[in-house]
Amino acid sequence: MSLALNNFTVHAGRQCLLQIDSLTLPSTGLFGVIGPNGAGKSTLLRALAGLVPHGGSKRLDGGWPEASRIGFLPQNFAVSASMSVAECVLLGRRERLGWRISAHDRSEVARVLALLDLSALATARMDRLSGGQQQRVLLAQRLLRDPRLLILDEPTSALDLHHQLQVLSHLRTLAQDILVIAALHDLTLAGRFADHLVLIANGRLGAASTPDRVLLPSCLDPVYAIRSELLPDRDNSPVVVAHQAG
Amino acid sequence: MSVPAHDQSGFGRSGLSRMGAVCAALVLLAALMVADLMTGPAGLPLSDVLQGLRDGPSGENRRLATILWHLRMPQTLMAALVGYALGIAGLMMQTILNNPLASPYTLGFSAAAGFGAATVILFGTALPVAMWVGVPLAAFAATLTAAALVYLVARYRGASPEMLVLAGIAVLFLFQSLQSLLQFMAAPEVLQQIVFWLFGSLLKATWTSVQVLAGILALTLPLIAREVWNLTSLRLGDGNAASLGLNVDALRRRVLVLVALLTAGAVSFTGTIGFVGLIAPHVGRALVGEDHRFGLPMAGIMGAVVLVAASVTGKLISPGAVIPVGIITAIAGIPMLLGVILMKGTK
Numbered sequence: 001m002s003l004a005l006n007n008f009t010v011h012a013g014r015q016c017l018l019q020i021d022s023l024t025l026p027s028t029g030l031f032g033v034i035g036p037n038g039a040g041k042s043t044l045l046r047a048l049a050g051l052v053p054h055g056g057s058k059r060l061d062g063g064w065p066e067a068s069r070i071g072f073l074p075q076n077f078a079v080s081a082s083m084s085v086a087e088c089v090l091l092g093r094r095e096r097l098g099w100r101i102s103a104h105d106r107s108e109v110a111r112v113l114a115l116l117d118l119s120a121l122a123t124a125r126m127d128r129l130s131g132g133q134q135q136r137v138l139l140a141q142r143l144l145r146d147p148r149l150l151i152l153d154e155p156t157s158a159l160d161l162h163h164q165l166q167v168l169s170h171l172r173t174l175a176q177d178i179l180v181i182a183a184l185h186d187l188t189l190a191g192r193f194a195d196h197l198v199l200i201a202n203g204r205l206g207a208a209s210t211p212d213r214v215l216l217p218s219c220l221d222p223v224y225a226i227r228s229e230l231l232p233d234r235d236n237s238p239v240v241v242a243h244q245a246g
Numbered sequence: 247m248s249v250p251a252h253d254q255s256g257f258g259r260s261g262l263s264r265m266g267a268v269c270a271a272l273v274l275l276a277a278l279m280v281a282d283l284m285t286g287p288a289g290l291p292l293s294d295v296l297q298g299l300r301d302g303p304s305g306e307n308r309r310l311a312t313i314l315w316h317l318r319m320p321q322t323l324m325a326a327l328v329g330y331a332l333g334i335a336g337l338m339m340q341t342i343l344n345n346p347l348a349s350p351y352t353l354g355f356s357a358a359a360g361f362g363a364a365t366v367i368l369f370g371t372a373l374p375v376a377m378w379v380g381v382p383l384a385a386f387a388a389t390l391t392a393a394a395l396v397y398l399v400a401r402y403r404g405a406s407p408e409m410l411v412l413a414g415i416a417v418l419f420l421f422q423s424l425q426s427l428l429q430f431m432a433a434p435e436v437l438q439q440i441v442f443w444l445f446g447s448l449l450k451a452t453w454t455s456v457q458v459l460a461g462i463l464a465l466t467l468p469l470i471a472r473e474v475w476n477l478t479s480l481r482l483g484d485g486n487a488a489s490l491g492l493n494v495d496a497l498r499r500r501v502l503v504l505v506a507l508l509t510a511g512a513v514s515f516t517g518t519i520g521f522v523g524l525i526a527p528h529v530g531r532a533l534v535g536e537d538h539r540f541g542l543p544m545a546g547i548m549g550a551v552v553l554v555a556a557s558v559t560g561k562l563i564s565p566g567a568v569i570p571v572g573i574i575t576a577i578a579g580i581p582m583l584l585g586v587i588l589m590k591g592t593k
Contacts, residue, residue, distance in 0.1 A: 081481040083478075083536040
């Protein structure tokens, strides 16, 4: 049982944006996708989510989950609609909603809101929330889809430190049963929470392994054009300190 | 102090209270329709109107039956149906273009209808069909042609709001220019007819036009009902909606066809009636929120309310020579439009 990409390519016209010859990872867990700006992280995630066409094959447990079992949270998520937080989360079940909202749907919405510490905001208007609050609401909406595959493009980019830790802890719990793939910019958090890291550089696969094998100066320095230093924290996870190269 | 369950759940006003708002709007509409039946060159008291409604079109009081069922009823029903169609079409257009200032006419559909009508008014004597059939038929066909042009652009270049608006602007200028050309070529008496058609008036309403528009609504409403959750999801923005598995481009194209049918049905028989499709969605949203299960019917009912109220106003201002409703909605719509812009600006 595994996630397998073979000859996986994404093109924009004649330009090749992403090329992964072969990648095999376990079928559950939290996978962090790291790499510098423009490396192809979002392209990989959007292709996995089925939002852009790709070449080659992608397999999860020998097939691929249907669209309703994939939860994708894009990088640009701002919502300007005046609907309530609960109404917004409910749309996560868009395909299964009828004219009446069932008691089951309501209790499921309440459950995912509680999971992400959002119950107090259930009646708040989406267009009046901060970016970080909106990001958590939309994550709750994706969780309502009961996803087999959760794909998140920088899910902590708008969050404060407390909620970064809370969301990543929750994703790690979820990842015991499903596959969570998240693009992450904070290498220290990525190393601490991810089971595996996939390093993308210039549209190619730079490395794919456990954090202790990817978060190495030999991997990071040429890709990020930095001079990195790895210091162990008290849990023995690496803290990545970056210095300007040269 | 205990809080009602629906408030804690965060589903806004409960379905029941939203249904209450829809029912209240329907009662208001019914009252305005009765008022519309009462007003006109020959004023009818409420008792006569109720008597006439009870007796039916073949009632013993022939004068009452003729005024009520043959003259006023088609106009009143047409006002309600046109307002309903434009209100729903307006909300769908604002949703797919993600623009609060969009209306059913944003993509040039009214200009196309005007061109179609003007063509038949100008060359109608050479056609083998009567003017009362040819004019709405041509307006309908021209509106669908305009929609087809926009649809083709959306099909081949993607149905983003920007692309749809750009295609719509091109269609608008094309048909406006053609319409101007026809007006330039027309003799003064023909030009007068064209201008009168463009005003938008309920005087053109007949039982046939009522039946045709009711038929279009009966055809499109079930298809619109299937899109309510998709349209509500689209309010989250293209990226979020697509992430929920929604094919945004395909939805926009489907809704574009539905808007075109509703708009064509509405303008073909009455001419261009502005601002109803712009204002009604805002009133509807303010009353029942973003949920299109309630928003669409409410926008339709508010469109009907605005247009029937405009009809009553027109007849009260000038009972002898009824002022076209298109003029009244345009005049009344300007302060409403400014209100919408100011509310948007201060949000």
